[in-house]
Amino acid sequence: MMGRTLFIDPGRCIGCQACVSGCRECDSHRGKSMIHLDYPDEGSSVASLPTVCMHCEDPVAPCAEVCPAEAILISPDGVVHEADPTRCIGCSNCVNACPFGVPKIDLAAKLQLKCNLCYDRTSLGLAPMCATVCPTGALFYGTLEELQAERPGVDVSNWFEFGDVQITTGVAMVVPADRTRDPVPGGLPTLPLVQVNGRDTGGRVVSDAGGQL
Amino acid sequence: MGRRVRSRAVLVAAAVSLLLVLAIVLGSRGLRDFDSALIPYTVATIFLAFGVTYRYLMWISAPAAWRLFRQGLRTAFSRENFRRAPTSLPRMAATYLGFQRFLGARSHARWIAHQAMFWGCLLAVAITFPLTWGWFTFTASSADGPGYEMRVWGFKVLGFSSSSFFGWAMYHGLDLAAVLVIGGVGYFLWRRTRDRAATTGQRFGYDFLPLLALLTISVTGLLLTFSEICLHGGGYEFLAVTHMVSVVFTLVYLPFGKFFHIVQRPAAVGMALFKFQSRSRGEELFACRRCGTPIDTVPYLENLRGTMRDLDLGFDEWAEYCPRCKRVLRGSAYLQHVKRGFR
Structure with missing residues (x-):
């Protein structure tokens, strides 16, 4: 299944933005960071979530499937590359279809930009910039065996659920050992939220967890 | 489904190729103006017509491209578009396809190099394709004078003196095109060997071959003029064959490699128009x-x-x-x- 890849452990992320800065140093997209760092519980906790391209395996790269210009190449090693600048027409299909919210778009340049797993480095056996600079190991690059040798008792999942659809990816997330039988929830809201504190929400929604969003 | 699409694409591509053959026969006045020395080039353009049509139809049969193709065409030819924004289509075609302003937003150097390559190739195509089809002819208007006539489909379009600047430019149009292309290709080849963003994941067949093909065509084309002027025709035959082989290879390869972006790029205009129409309604x-x-x-x-x-x-x-x-x-x-x- 997984060879050498990135493992993301949001539990270790301290939101320092080192990965964001490191990503800018990547030769294949110098000066532009492709990593997203979000704060899902902003104001209540310091929880932070780094997001890189998950390199979807099944279905293979929805971003590439919805691209009308055949611009997104998937190399034999499973890496989903950024759009070929020769072909990309800047339509944003990939940006809005990606279930993980990964690709960015430069509308003036008519060009999509996304994490390519630092292909200039990983194709030479080096770790991506984000994993190289992460001070807490929230982004770990290696094999599952190497991860488990360093962190006994952890397990990983590359199986995500969006409503009724399940997606397996090339990049995995660290999960508790007893949490591998079920897919990792993708966050797609399911239940309509009618009111918050007695006020009409105007059609906003709640997550699978039932929490207010 | 895939087989049916492929069969249909082959049929339509064959029909387009036949139409081109018919246009060549008619445009060259029953092959009277056709230059048989250019047959390999003519055959290559017929293959090109087949390849581009086939590849285009296969491309737009994929769900994402097909939907965008329909929406783009529907918008471009809608009454609303002609009524509300009649200049939007030509304006977008000029900015996206002609001046390629989006390339300037990526890099000024790449934009200049690409523009040189683009206009050089366009000039070369505008001169050579009608010549190989026998649509253009150049004939002396008198036995001893410098006067020349340019005829299109047998009709005289303009007369000029071969010793004038205009005459010089007419006969060296391809040399000018070659200089433009060599400038652009030179920059892109340099970038492909030096720029880490460009070298990441690059493939010889996809990224280098098109540049080397354009360079070979341009250099051998210029050397033909050099041979004629400076070497009294020395090595002309070898150069002519090398030039012809490189052109034929490039034209046949065009639909299947990086050059296919030339055919795909108009999709950017369709997409922009499709989004623009909704915005122009104030939605x-x-x-x-x-x-x-x-x-x-x-x-x-x-x-x-x-x-x-x-x-x-x-x-x-x-x-x-x-x-x-x-x-x-x-x-x-x-x-x-x-x-x-x-x-």
């Missing part, structure tokens, strides 16, 4: 269901959701959330369901 953009950030036009989003359904990507409703909210919602779900220690 509100579709806002993210969670945070209200504008995502894109409503018809665009409906089109994308339809594409996702065509492809059995059953999470198309997710497209109604902005990328940031998708990530935040996934983070919240991870926090709630997977690893509470995340707090």
Whole structure:
């Protein structure tokens, strides 16, 4: 299944933005960071979530499937590359279809930009910039065996659920050992939220967890 | 389905090739103006017509391209477009296809180099294709004078003196084109060996071969003139054959490699028009269901959701959330369901 890849452990992320800065140093997209760092519980906790391209395996790269210009190449090693600048027409299909919210778009340049797993480095056996600079190991690059040798008792999942659809990816997330039988929830809201504190929400929604969003 | 699409593409491509043969026969006045020395080039252009049509039809038969193709055409030729914004189509065609302003936003150097290559190739195509089809002819207007006549489909279009500057430019148009192309190709070859962004993941057949093909065509083309002027025709035959082989190879390769972007790029105009029409009506953009950030036009989003359904990507409703909210919602779900220690 997984060879050498990135493992993301949001539990270790301290939101320092080192990965964001490191990503800018990547030769294949110098000066532009492709990593997203979000704060899902902003104001209540310091929880932070780094997001890189998950390199979807099944279905293979929805971003590439919805691209009308055949611009997104998937190399034999499973890496989903950024759009070929020769072909990309800047339509944003990939940006809005990606279930993980990964690709960015430069509308003036008519060009999509996304994490390519630092292909200039990983194709030479080096770790991506984000994993190289992460001070807490929230982004770990290696094999599952190497991860488990360093962190006994952890397990990983590359199986995500969006409503009724399940997606397996090339990049995995660290999960508790007893949490591998079920897919990792993708966050797609399911239940309509009618009111918050007695006020009409105007059609906003709640997550699978039932929490207010 | 795939087989039916392929058979249809082959049939249409064959029909287009036949139409081109017919146009060549008619345009060269029953082959009277046809230059038989140019037969290999003519055959290559017929192959090119077949290849481009076949590849184009195969490309637009994929769900995402097909939907965009229909929407783009529908918008471009809609009455509303002609009535509300009649200049939008030619304006966008000029900025996207002619002056390629989006390339300037990527890099000024790449824009200049690409413009040199683009106009050089366009000039060369405008001169050589009608010549190889026998559509253009140049004849002396008198036995001893410098006067020349240019005829198109047998009709005299203009007369000029071969010793004038205009005459010089007419006879050296391809040399000028070659200089433009060599300048552009030179920059891109340099970039392909030096720039780490360009070298990451580059492939010889896809990235280098088109540049080397253009360089070979341009250099051998210039050397033909050099041979004629400075070497009294020395090595002309070898150069002519090398030039012809490189041109034929490039034309046959065009539909299947990097050059296919020339045929694909008009899709950018269709896409821009499709989005522009909705904006010009003053319609509100579709806002993210969670945070209200504008995502894109409503018809665009409906089109994308339809594409996702065509492809059995059953999470198309997710497209109604902005990328940031998708990530935040996934983070919240991870926090709630997977690893509470995340707090």
